[in-house]
Amino acid sequence: MNTEQHSDATRQKILNVAADEIHLHGFQACSTSEIIKKAGISKGALYHHFTNKLELGYAVFDEVFAPKLIGLWKPVLEGNNPIQDMSQLFQEILSWTDCKMLTKGCPLNNLAQEMSPIDEGFRLRIGKIFDAWELSLTKALIRGQAAGTVKQEVNPKRAALFIMASIEGAQGLAKNSQDTKVFSEGIYGLIDYLKMLEAT
Amino acid sequence: MNTEQHSDATRQKILNVAADEIHLHGFQACSTSEIIKKAGISKGALYHHFTNKLELGYAVFDEVFAPKLIGLWKPVLEGNNPIQDMSQLFQEILSWTDCKMLTKGCPLNNLAQEMSPIDEGFRLRIGKIFDAWELSLTKALIRGQAAGTVKQEVNPKRAALFIMASIEGAQGLAKNSQDTKVFSEGIYGLIDYLKMLEAT
DNA sequence: GTTGAAACCGACTCATCGGTCTGCTACGTT
DNA sequence: AACGTAGCAGACCGATGAGTCGGTTTCAAC
Numbered sequence: 262m263n264t265e266q267h268s269d270a271t272r273q274k275i276l277n278v279a280a281d282e283i284h285l286h287g288f289q290a291c292s293t294s295e296i297i298k299k300a301g302i303s304k305g306a307l308y309h310h311f312t313n314k315l316e317l318g319y320a321v322f323d324e325v326f327a328p329k330l331i332g333l334w335k336p337v338l339e340g341n342n343p344i345q346d347m348s349q350l351f352q353e354i355l356s357w358t359d360c361k362m363l364t365k366g367c368p369l370n371n372l373a374q375e376m377s378p379i380d381e382g383f384r385l386r387i388g389k390i391f392d393a394w395e396l397s398l399t400k401a402l403i404r405g406q407a408a409g410t411v412k413q414e415v416n417p418k419r420a421a422l423f424i425m426a427s428i429e430g431a432q433g434l435a436k437n438s439q440d441t442k443v444f445s446e447g448i449y450g451l452i453d454y455l456k457m458l459e460a461t
Numbered sequence: 462m463n464t465e466q467h468s469d470a471t472r473q474k475i476l477n478v479a480a481d482e483i484h485l486h487g488f489q490a491c492s493t494s495e496i497i498k499k500a501g502i503s504k505g506a507l508y509h510h511f512t513n514k515l516e517l518g519y520a521v522f523d524e525v526f527a528p529k530l531i532g533l534w535k536p537v538l539e540g541n542n543p544i545q546d547m548s549q550l551f552q553e554i555l556s557w558t559d560c561k562m563l564t565k566g567c568p569l570n571n572l573a574q575e576m577s578p579i580d581e582g583f584r585l586r587i588g589k590i591f592d593a594w595e596l597s598l599t600k601a602l603i604r605g606q607a608a609g610t611v612k613q614e615v616n617p618k619r620a621a622l623f624i625m626a627s628i629e630g631a632q633g634l635a636k637n638s639q640d641t642k643v644f645s646e647g648i649y650g651l652i653d654y655l656k657m658l659e660a661t
Numbered sequence: 662g663t664t665g666a667a668a669c670c671g672a673c674t675c676a677t678c679g680g681t682c683t684g685c686t687a688c689g690t691t
Numbered sequence: 692a693a694c695g696t697a698g699c700a701g702a703c704c705g706a707t708g709a710g711t712c713g714g715t716t717t718c719a720a721c
Contacts, residue, residue, distance in 0.1 A: 264688055268698060287575060290489050293679065303700045304680085310698095314679065366574060373637040374566060374574045375487060387637050416653070422634065422643065423650025427623060430630025434622065437573040437587050443622065450623025453616070457657050464718055468668065493709065503670045504710085510668095514709065 272310045274300050279317055280325040284361065284368045287375045288318050288383075319382060326368045327390050338397035341408045344455045346401075347424070351448045363444050366436040370429045395421050402458075412460050420458060427451050472510045474500050479517055480525040484561065484568045487575050488518050488583075519582055526568045527590050538597035541608045544655045546601075547624070551648045563644050566636040570629045595621050602658075612660050620658060627651050 278300040282291040293314055297304055311317040337346040357363070365371075369387060376383035398421035405411035431447025478500040482491040493514055497504055511517040537546040557563070565571075569587060576583035598621035605611035631647025 264697070271698080286579065287487075287489070289487070290579075292677080294677080305682095305699050305701070308680070365578060370633060371574060374571060374633055377637040377639070378565060379486065379490075384637060384639070391634065391637060416650075419646055419650045419653065422631075422647050423627060423654065426630030426634055426647045426650070427627040428630065429633050430626030430628065431622075433570060433574055433629050433633065434591060434626055437577040437584060437591060439577070439584070446619055446622050447626045450616075450619045450626070453619065454623065454654055454657075457654075464667070467717095471668080492707080494707085504672095505670045505712090506668075508710070 268310075271302060271306055275302065275307060275310060275317070276321055276325055280321045280368070283318065283321055284365055284371065288372060289375065293317075315380070315382065318376075319386065322372065322383070322386050326372070327386070330367075330369055330390065330394070334394065334397075338394075338401055340401065341404045342410045343398065343401035343405045344410060344459050347455060348452055351452060355445050355448060358441075362432070363435055363441045364439050367429060367432045370432060391425070395425060398424065406460075409460055412458055415458050424451065424455075427454070468510075471502060471506055475502065475507060475510060475517070476521055476525055480521045480568070483518065483521055484565055484571065488572060489575065493517075515580070515582065518576075519586065522572065522583070522586050526572070527586070530567075530569055530590065530594070534594065534597075538594075538601055540601065541604045542610045543598065543601035543605045544610060544659050547655060548652055551652060555645050555648060558641075562632070563635055563641045564639050567629060567632045570632060591625070595625060598624065606660075609660055612658055615658050624651065624655075627654070 275296065279291070279296050282296055282299070285291070293304070293307060297307055300307075307317070311320060333350070337343055337350055340346045354360075354362070369390060372383060373387045373391075377387055378384075395418075399417045402411055402415065402417035402420055406413055406415070406417070411417075427447065428451065431444050431451070434447060435441060435444030475496065479491070479496050482496050482499070485491070493504070493507060497507055500507075507517070511520060533550070537543055537550055540546045554560075554562070569590060572583060573587045573591075577587055578584075595618075599617045602611055602615065602617035602620055606613055606615065606617070611617075627647065628651065631644050631651070634647060635641060635644030
């Protein structure tokens with residue numbers, strides 16, 4: 262491994278460990294010392310790759326959290342049958358036994374709740390992802406209406422926001438109860454709702 | 462004002478200021494020094510009334526946050542027409558212009574997201590309230606079915622959880638966007654959903 | 662008036678935080 | 692082989708956190 266590859270590996274290791282720590286403790290409560298310890302690197306290494314904790318947080322968001330969410334939703338947001346695609350996505354998520362997402366909360370939503378009121382950089386980043394998610398979902402529902410899979414009387418924008426809210430909310434409730442059943446029950450409720458939107 | 466009354470007043474002042482600070486910054490990020498400054502009291506006074514920060518947090522939850530939520534939902538949880546009662550409650554909440562609840566998030570949910578993974582005391586307290594909320598809402602929906610205002614095919618428990626999730630989720634999204642319209646649009650989505658549950 | 666305890670004050674401690682700085686090491690370049 | 696720099700190590704720094712503790716005030720009881 263040459264120097265550049267090694268440097269990249271160190272950076273990636275920091276990002277991954279930081280992502281875990283932020284997901285677990287939140288951004289403010291996670292400590293750089295803990296990240297250093299768990300990554301097996303030094304303070305010098307961390308501050309060589311990132312100018313400060315905030316920039317590290319932004320990098321974790323941009324390079325770890327955001328791509329993960331976008332990758333997960335890609336099929337739904339690009340297809341013409343959003344209801345079926347979403348139901349399928351949810352089934353897949355529910356099949357992840359022992360997944361941190363189910364009891365540790367959505368990293369996006371965790372960060373949003375914690376940081377958006379106190380840091381504009383985080384707020385804008387999170388807002389950008391949520392807006393893109395909402396817009397894509399709205400468009401997918403409109404395409405579904407055009408394709409005849411979604412009822413015409415559905416308000417696509419409103420329904421998109423409502424769907425997002427119920428997903429994040431279900432994750433939040435599951436996180437508190439530390440019970441994946443709460444999440445799955447919430448998602449089944451969402452699937453019931455989606456069925457009501459389906460054109461007959 | 463005698464000694465006892467004055468002591469109670471001090472305690473209440475601490476609780477109210479702490480509730481504001483926790484709501485705004487979260488439990489971990491809010492500082493006792495700031496609470497002391499804003500309450501106009503001394504460190505000695507704070508630690509005379511509360512053994513430590515955690516106990517202060519528990520007291521804020523038990524004596525400020527929880528009663529507020531329960532009081533708000535009382536009509537819905539005790540009536541026989543939950544759908545209409547909820548719609549009315551939401552209309553009332555939406556009419557609160559400039560309310561912290563809309564852009565600062567639900568205090569309950571904020572605390573749940575932040576503290577439930579790392580402190581069992583908070584988790585159990587929050588869980589108790591959420592469980593009570595879910596149970597009461599489920600029972601209200603069942604009474605609604607008995608009274609003929611809610612469709613028979615609705616799964617009450619599942620619907621109750623879904624409603625709670627969408628409310629908390631909508632508040633979360635609104636908090637991030639710092640836009641009350643996001644909250645109201647989410648709530649209108651919920652009202653649309655509730656209409657679908659209504660017996661015709 | 663004396664006393665005793667509750668209420669309160671605020672300087673202090675100590676741990677930990679994010680962040681800096683000096684210097685070493687190892688590799689790519691010439 | 693010599694040199695320069697990217698990558699990294701870790702001791703150190705000031706700020707701030709929660710929490711302590713000896714002292715003072717106030718008031719009710721006797």
